[in-house]
Amino acid sequence: MANEYRVEMKNIVKRFGGVLALNDVSLRVRPGEVHALVGENGAGKSTLMKILSGAFPRDEGTIFIDGKEEKISSPREAKDLGVATIYQEFMLAPHLTVAENIFIDRLSDKNRFINWKDLNRKAEEILKQLGFEEINARATVESLSVAYQQVVEICKNLTRNARILVLDEPTAVLTFSEIEKLFLLIEKLKKDGVSIIYISHRLEEIFQICDRITVLKDGTFVKEVGTEEMDKNQLVNLMVGRDMSTLFPPREAKIGETVLEVKNLNRGKQVQNVSFAVRAGEVLGISGLVGAGRTETMRLIFGADRKESGEIVFMGESVNFKSPKQAVRRGLGLLPEDRKQQGVLLEQSIRINTTLSSLKKIIRLLGVISEKKDKELTKDVLEQLATKYNSMEDHTSSLSGGNQQKVALAKWLVADCKCIILDEPTRGVDVGAKVEIYKNINDLAEQGVAIVMISSEMTEIIGMCDRALIMRQGKIVGELDKSELGEDKLIRYSMGVNVHEE
Numbered sequence: 001m002a003n004e005y006r007v008e009m010k011n012i013v014k015r016f017g018g019v020l021a022l023n024d025v026s027l028r029v030r031p032g033e034v035h036a037l038v039g040e041n042g043a044g045k046s047t048l049m050k051i052l053s054g055a056f057p058r059d060e061g062t063i064f065i066d067g068k069e070e071k072i073s074s075p076r077e078a079k080d081l082g083v084a085t086i087y088q089e090f091m092l093a094p095h096l097t098v099a100e101n102i103f104i105d106r107l108s109d110k111n112r113f114i115n116w117k118d119l120n121r122k123a124e125e126i127l128k129q130l131g132f133e134e135i136n137a138r139a140t141v142e143s144l145s146v147a148y149q150q151v152v153e154i155c156k157n158l159t160r161n162a163r164i165l166v167l168d169e170p171t172a173v174l175t176f177s178e179i180e181k182l183f184l185l186i187e188k189l190k191k192d193g194v195s196i197i198y199i200s201h202r203l204e205e206i207f208q209i210c211d212r213i214t215v216l217k218d219g220t221f222v223k224e225v226g227t228e229e230m231d232k233n234q235l236v237n238l239m240v241g242r243d244m245s246t247l248f249p250p251r252e253a254k255i256g257e258t259v260l261e262v263k264n265l266n267r268g269k270q271v272q273n274v275s276f277a278v279r280a281g282e283v284l285g286i287s288g289l290v291g292a293g294r295t296e297t298m299r300l301i302f303g304a305d306r307k308e309s310g311e312i313v314f315m316g317e318s319v320n321f322k323s324p325k326q327a328v329r330r331g332l333g334l335l336p337e338d339r340k341q342q343g344v345l346l347e348q349s350i351r352i353n354t355t356l357s358s359l360k361k362i363i364r365l366l367g368v369i370s371e372k373k374d375k376e377l378t379k380d381v382l383e384q385l386a387t388k389y390n391s392m393e394d395h396t397s398s399l400s401g402g403n404q405q406k407v408a409l410a411k412w413l414v415a416d417c418k419c420i421i422l423d424e425p426t427r428g429v430d431v432g433a434k435v436e437i438y439k440n441i442n443d444l445a446e447q448g449v450a451i452v453m454i455s456s457e458m459t460e461i462i463g464m465c466d467r468a469l470i471m472r473q474g475k476i477v478g479e480l481d482k483s484e485l486g487e488d489k490l491i492r493y494s495m496g497v498n499v500h501e502e
């Protein structure tokens with residue numbers, strides 16, 4: 001008789017030094033089942049999957065694949081057993097092309113002759129099958145948007161004969177049309193009998209595509225349930241252990257003078273004649289699809305890239321920041337989309353990352369950094385965001401994905417900014433922490449900071465913004481006031497469907 005479960009992980013224990021990351025955790029997944037793995041930031045989801053995929057050794061516990069006990073002591077062994085993992089942090093080689101990345105395993109096979117034409121053609125075929133023919137197989141991965149990098153990562157893993165596919169927050173970097181494509185792909189794989197383990201902080205998705213759910217909390221197993229036996233509220237209760245009726249806390253900010261104004265900004269196809277203004281105390285949302293030019297626009301303003309033409313007025317003065325450093329010094333902050341590349345220094349301590357942008361606050365008159373002040377500040381702001389960490393002197397890379405995001409954000413909360421641009425501020429952050437971040441954004445607005453928030457989560461744009469702009473193909477195509485903000489309108493604008501035609 002065929003075994004009921006494709007994967008059975010039993011009584012898994014994992015310690016990192018003194019931290020007990022997993023304590024007696026179990027997980028069972030059937031063939032053709034989409035199984036959600038949920039829990040707060042730092043609950044142990046990624047760690048459990050890294051053990052399944054051979055990236056981390058376990059301290060205790062057993063793993064069965066199709067009923068047979070397996071050691072899984074290396075990534076190679078896991079791959080040979082058909083485990084494919086799409087990590088939360090990408091594992092691509094940025095300077096290689098899309099095709100090279102997809103077939104990277106085969107490239108490292110030294111004795112083989114590589115037919116480049118064939119390689120490119122095969123990559124194109126796979127991309128097309130997945131519905132992403134617009135991705136050029138010959139382009140380098142670093143030239144792609146984060147969303148497309150994700151797609152490449154998935155392609156790369158599907159070329160292997162995967163029987164177990166682990167997706168660690170796959171949609172965090174995608175917008176709805178891409179998410180739909182991914183879901184179609186998941187349906188297809190499911191029909192082929194692939195077992196899919198799906199980690200996500202987006203509850204809507206879990207209820208849409210998952211058959212069963214395993215809940216973890218603080219490294220322990222809480223419950224395994226069928227999706228149809230639960231509703232969202234019950235699931236949140238299991239995850240955070242409290243009711244979450246108010247996702248979007250109220251804000252009482254007075255909207256004041258214009259802080260940042262951008263006039264006819266241009267750079268190539270990505271940024272065309274972009275004009276907008278944001279005022280003190282205002283939260284301005286920027287919605288749109290991935291690749292619409294939102295991040296590119298913000299990078300021009302921040303001095304990370306050069307504009308071709310246009311004017312930027314900041315605090316009543318025409319400015320032209322030559323570098324992000326200049327922008328920060330004048331009181332303009334940016335939380336970048338790509339946390340790993342630009343947001344945090346992973347090999348630096350949590351404390352340094354938190355207070356890096358606000359050294360002046362902690363430098364005493366004589367120019368000496370006050371360590372005490374530094375520590376106090378760090379502790380306060382990390383506590384505010386409910387960040388889970390061991391010691392603030394630990395490397396930021398030892399934090400869970402969502403907690404790294406909180407450190408990236410914390411840095412701007414302690415800096416004295418007049419305007420902060422937040423690019424996907426709650427990406428990868430659990431529900432409880434999202435509310436904390438929203439509260440912090442509200443606090444900043446109430447202190448008179450002007451906030452620009454790029455978000456691909458429409459509920460967030462609707463729940464948080466006083467006003468939202470929609471970008472499409474490098475242009476601003478719509479503007480909606482709080483009273484007009486709705487999911488339907490946001491989708492129509494960003495897809496280029498006329499909003500007034502019904």
Ligand SMILES: Nc1ncnc2c1ncn2[C@@H]1O[C@H](COP(=O)(O)OP(=O)(O)OP(=O)(O)O)[C@@H](O)[C@H]1O
Nearest residue numbers: 016021041042043044045046047398399400401402
């Ligand atoms: N390499 C590491 N060194 C030290 N501690 C680690 C390491 N990786 C993870 N941890 C710790 O293990 C715990 C579980 O982390 P894990 O990344 O599995 O959480 P997660 O559930 O995936 O969270 P998130 O939703 O934020 O991604 C956390 O306390 C984290 O700090």
Ligand SMILES: [Mg+2]
Nearest residue numbers: 046088400401
């Ligand atoms: Mg994780």
